[in-house]
Amino acid sequence: MTRVLAAGDHFVLPHLFTDALEGQGVARSDIRELQLPWPMTPMGKVAEVDEASGSEDEIIAALEGAQICVTQLAPLTERILKACPDLRLFSICRGGPVNANVEAATKAGVGVTFAPGRNATATAEHTVAMIMAAVRRIPQTNADLNAGTWRGDYYAWDNVGPEIEGSTIGLVGYGAIGSRVTRILRGFGADVLVYDPYVDPTTLDGVAERVELDELLRRSSIITLHARVTPENKGMIGAEQIAAMPRGSIIVNCARGALLDYDALCDGLDSGQLWAAAFDVFPVEPIPEDSRLLTTPGIVMTPHLAGASKQTAIKAAQIVAGDVGRYLRGEPLEYCVNPEALRRI
Known part of the structure; x- marks a missing residue:
């Protein structure tokens, strides 16, 4: 059994991740949903990463026992990585993994994926x-x-x-x-x-x-x-x-x-x-x-909303869910920025 955290927000809703993950064969009962406050609360710097939403403590608690996290804005910091030894894949549905410490994730053996072209x-x-x-x-x-x-x-x-x-x-x-x-x-x-x-x-x-x-x-x-x-x-x-x-x-x-x-x-x-x-x-x-x-x-x-459409949110969830499915099937990931981390597992 693989536990997955679906850390959505008020744009890419948690249930969009869950629906997309189910389409990849992940059981709904294995998915924990978390609602982050963006965009009602502005994103910002969390520890050493930028453009994130949610606190380190909140993410650490939600990731307990989870091997995979799919999110748009949840931070992935050195502290979170140390506190969550079960984590193996952190999938960010953005054009780049700005809110992840990729170097620390690579050292911890955690793959980081992203979602180019979503918007x-x-x-x-x-x-x-x-x-x-x-x-x-x-x-x-x-x-x-x-x-x-x-x-x-x-x-x-x-x-x-x-x-x-x-x-x-x-x-x-x-x-x-x-x-x-x-x-x-x-x-x-x-x-x-x-x-x-x-x-x-x-x-x-x-x-x-x-x-x-x-x-x-x-x-x-x-x-x-x-x-x-x-x-x-x-x-x-x-x-x-x-x-x-x-x-x-x-x-x-x-x-x-x-x-x-x-x-x-x-x-x-x-x-x-x-x-x-x-x-x-x-x-x-x-x-x-x-x-x-x-x-x-x-x-x-306009206030940085060019990419805001319902289709963007749906595509974003589907893109990262696709790489989760590949990971679970043992296939090469399509949008992984640090595949060497996965080879260390």
């Missing part, structure tokens, strides 16, 4: 919605109408934005999300440029044109970011890059806040170099009360 469709759709909202100033005009103001001046030449059809849109990153955004934008009739050092140019044939970053900035009236953060690309879009774009351009970021210099972007909006911007991610979350993002005009914002 790719939702984030791609949200990105395109943010482009449209920024281009057509939908939030601002809606707010004016709700305030009882009919702003006919939005029809003035200086206050209208471009159409997507015929526009050149640059994507920084062409993974699971960027490729989906490309397909949607091509349906609008946009010309798409891609900067991604890792993409195979043959996969872009007839869909997008691969270019270097300098050329993408020079030619694109809209750019949207889809790269994962690395030490090399932090702040990759700053004052110099914004100045290289055509005047009146638009920047959209639904990837990670660290990719963009937000102060430089506000400067660009204030000067007219940029016409609009749209963000789902920020350098500090929640946004500080004194942030320029709250007072600079032309910005559309």
Whole structure:
């Protein structure tokens, strides 16, 4: 008998894990469910790991006797690993195992898995919605109408934005999300440029044109970011890059806040170099009360929910449950970041 902890939250509900695990042959009676407080309570740092929900004591108590944990945000720390010697597999249904101390897990012989692509469709759709909202100033005009103001001046030449059809849109990153955004934008009739050092140019044939970053900035009236953060690309879009774009351009970021210099972007909006911007991610979350993002005009914002859809939660649970099933059947795992840990068992 293998005991499994399904540590869900208010997005990926515990029963979604349980349903997915049952589909892999795990008996419901062998699954213990735990409800973590996110997003009603913000995620944060727990001991040495980031972006976690729940306390070490809570997780240690819930993991008693369990060999497997499936979760989105439960922390996996050195202390938890030492207190839970039965644990063998910790499956995180996120794009990366940010909330796990992978080095300590490897030393303890605990495999860590993740769930790439779980929110790719939702984030791609949200990105395109943010482009449209920024281009057509939908939030601002809606707010004016709700305030009882009919702003006919939005029809003035200086206050209208471009159409997507015929526009050149640059994507920084062409993974699971960027490729989906490309397909949607091509349906609008946009010309798409891609900067991604890792993409195979043959996969872009007839869909997008691969270019270097300098050329993408020079030619694109809209750019949207889809790269994962690395030490090399932090702040990759700053004052110099914004100045290289055509005047009146638009920047959209639904990837990670660290990719963009937000102060430089506000400067660009204030000067007219940029016409609009749209963000789902920020350098500090929640946004500080004194942030320029709250007072600079032309910005559309959502609170880091681009990946939030019912399908995302279901897919996330199914992806990690799939690797649990492989583990129980003695098969190689598909999304394990430290397979050497499992070989030590």
